[in-house]
Each structure stands twice: as structure tokens, then as C-alpha cells.
Amino acid sequence: MKFFPVELLFVCVVYLSGKMFTFPQQTSTAHVKLSTTREDFSAVTACLRSFTDLSRNHILFSLATPSAANDFLLFKKAAAGQIEVYARDVTAVFDGQEYKLNAWLSVCATWDSASGLEQLWLNGKPSCRKFTSAGSNITGHTIITLGQEQDSHGGGFDAKQSFVGMISDVHMWDHVLSPCEISRYMDNLNFTPGNVLNWRELDFQIIGRVLLEEKQNICY
Numbered sequence: 001m002k003f004f005p006v007e008l009l010f011v012c013v014v015y016l017s018g019k020m021f022t023f024p025q026q027t028s029t030a031h032v033k034l035s036t037t038r039e040d041f042s043a044v045t046a047c048l049r050s051f052t053d054l055s056r057n058h059i060l061f062s063l064a065t066p067s068a069a070n071d072f073l074l075f076k077k078a079a080a081g082q083i084e085v086y087a088r089d090v091t092a093v094f095d096g097q098e099y100k101l102n103a104w105l106s107v108c109a110t111w112d113s114a115s116g117l118e119q120l121w122l123n124g125k126p127s128c129r130k131f132t133s134a135g136s137n138i139t140g141h142t143i144i145t146l147g148q149e150q151d152s153h154g155g156g157f158d159a160k161q162s163f164v165g166m167i168s169d170v171h172m173w174d175h176v177l178s179p180c181e182i183s184r185y186m187d188n189l190n191f192t193p194g195n196v197l198n199w200r201e202l203d204f205q206i207i208g209r210v211l212l213e214e215k216q217n218i219c220y
Contacts, residue, residue: 014212016199020168022211023147028159030208031147032167036196038174039065041138044072044087045173047108047185047194048146052165053101059149059163060107061170065140066153072138074109075149075161085118087111088133094120097127106169106186110176113137124186126179144197146170147210168215172197 021032046061060074073086081097099105099122108121116134120127143150146167148157171185171194184191193200206212 014202014204016168016202016212018215020166020213020215021146021206022166022213023163023209024211025209026159026162026164027208028148028157028162030162030210031145031157032210033205033207034144034146034170034197035203035205036142036144036172038196039140039142041072041174041196042114043110043112043175044138045108045110045175045177045182045194046072046074046171046197047106047182048074048170049104049106049168050163050165051102051104051167052163054164055101057161059145059147059161060167061109062145062148062150063138064143064145064150064153065138067140068138069150069152069156071142072109072111073149074107083107083120083122085109085111085120086132087116087118088113088136088138090132092118092130092132094127094130097122098125108177108182108185110182112176121182121186124183126182144172166216168199170194170197170199170202 057078063072065071068089070086070089075084083094084091111118116131117129119129143154147163149161173194
């Protein structure tokens with residue numbers, strides 16, 4: 001187990017298969033910053049696995065640029081079964097989601113600027129497709145964070161929206177994955193890793209009280 005004190009900034013490129021980030025407490029500081037050199041996206045797919053007991057609002061994935069703090073965002077609302085997905089600062093609300101506490105969940109979200117459509121996948125089940133923002137790419141210096149929701153580019157964190165729990169298997173692509181590829185990710189089968197963020201070779205910075213641990217597996 002590795003532990004990084006609050007005052008330490010940890011920067012690394014690590015092969016993270018079989019590992020997870022643990023966010024052990026509610027704070028307005030602790031987060032993981034994921035690095036990418038890409039600054040122009042006409043489409044996005046982001047996937048991750050999360051484990052939490054939070055029933056309040058909390059962030060899952062936050063991508064910000066100088067022009068839009070919520071350029072691409074996955075946000076769990078306190079309302080039961082409700083998840084928001086933002087693209088270009090415009091949100092779609094997905095209701096009726098089986099977002100279980102104290103269980104590993106596999107989450108993917110997609111957006112395409114040509115159609116303006118978003119879709120959410122939770123544990124292999126697709127949502128209906130909803131319109132948010134069309135005709136405008138995500139452009140500019142990209143900052144991606146886990147554990148904190150960006151209300152400004154790289155900052156504006158609110159402890160009451162922070163994530164507490166574990167996150168693993170983060171991938172991001174610059175296109176909309178096919179349903180078959182998403183299903184392969186959901187089932188943890190052989191899939192093409194993200195070409196923007198690749199958990200198997202992730203460039204990241206740990207800021208504050210976040211642990212990098214072996215992913216817990218239950219033995220029967």
C-alpha cells in the first residue's frame with residue numbers, strides 16, 4: 001500500500017492494471033489529475049469503475065477547459081437513480097439508474113458533437129440517448145480530475161461534491177465506442193484501451209490524501 005501525505009504532489013506514469021485509487025475522506029483538496037496532450041475533441045467516451053457509500057451529490061469524472069468548467073462531466077446526484085452527464089457545459093439528466101452503494105459499478109458515458117447526443121451505460125445497461133450540445137468541439141488546455149469537481153479550470157473544488165471511495169479502470173477515447181466495445185469493457189473482457197487515457201499506462205498526479213492500492217478482490 002502506498003500513502004501520500006496531504007502536502008505531497010506525486011507525479012508518475014504507472015501500469016495500473018489490478019490497482020485502484022482510494023479517496024478515504026471528504027475534502028476540498030485531495031484529487032488525482034490525469035494528463036493528456038490532446039486539446040481538441042469532436043467526440044468522447046469515458047469509462048471507469050467506482051465503489052462508494054455516498055448518498056449525497058458527488059463527482060465521478062471531471063474534464064475542464066478554459067472555456068468550459070463542465071466540458072465533459074459525470075456527476076451522481078443525491079436523488080436516487082439520477083446521474084448527470086455534461087458536454088460543453090450543457091447537462092442531460094439520466095433517471096432510473098441502478099446506482100448501488102457499497103458495490104463496484106462500471107460506468108461509461110459518450111458524447112458526439114456532430115449529433116449532440118449523449119448516452120450513459122451503467123453495469124452494461126444503456127440509457128436512452130439525449131441531446132446536449134452539438135456543433136462545437138471540446139477545445140483548449142484539458143484538465144481531467146478524479147475525486148473533485150471543477151467549478152473553474154483546474155480548481156473551484158467543493159468538499160460536498162467530492163468523491164469518497166475507490167476508483168479504478170479509467171479509460172477515455174476520442175470517439176464514441178460501439179455498444180459491443182462498451183459491453184466488453186463492462187464485462188472486463190479484452191477491449192481496446194483508451195487512446196486518450198489508458199489505465200494500463202496512466203500519466204497522473206496525486207494531490208493530497210489519496211492512496212494507490214491493489215484492487216480488492218473478494219474471495220469465497
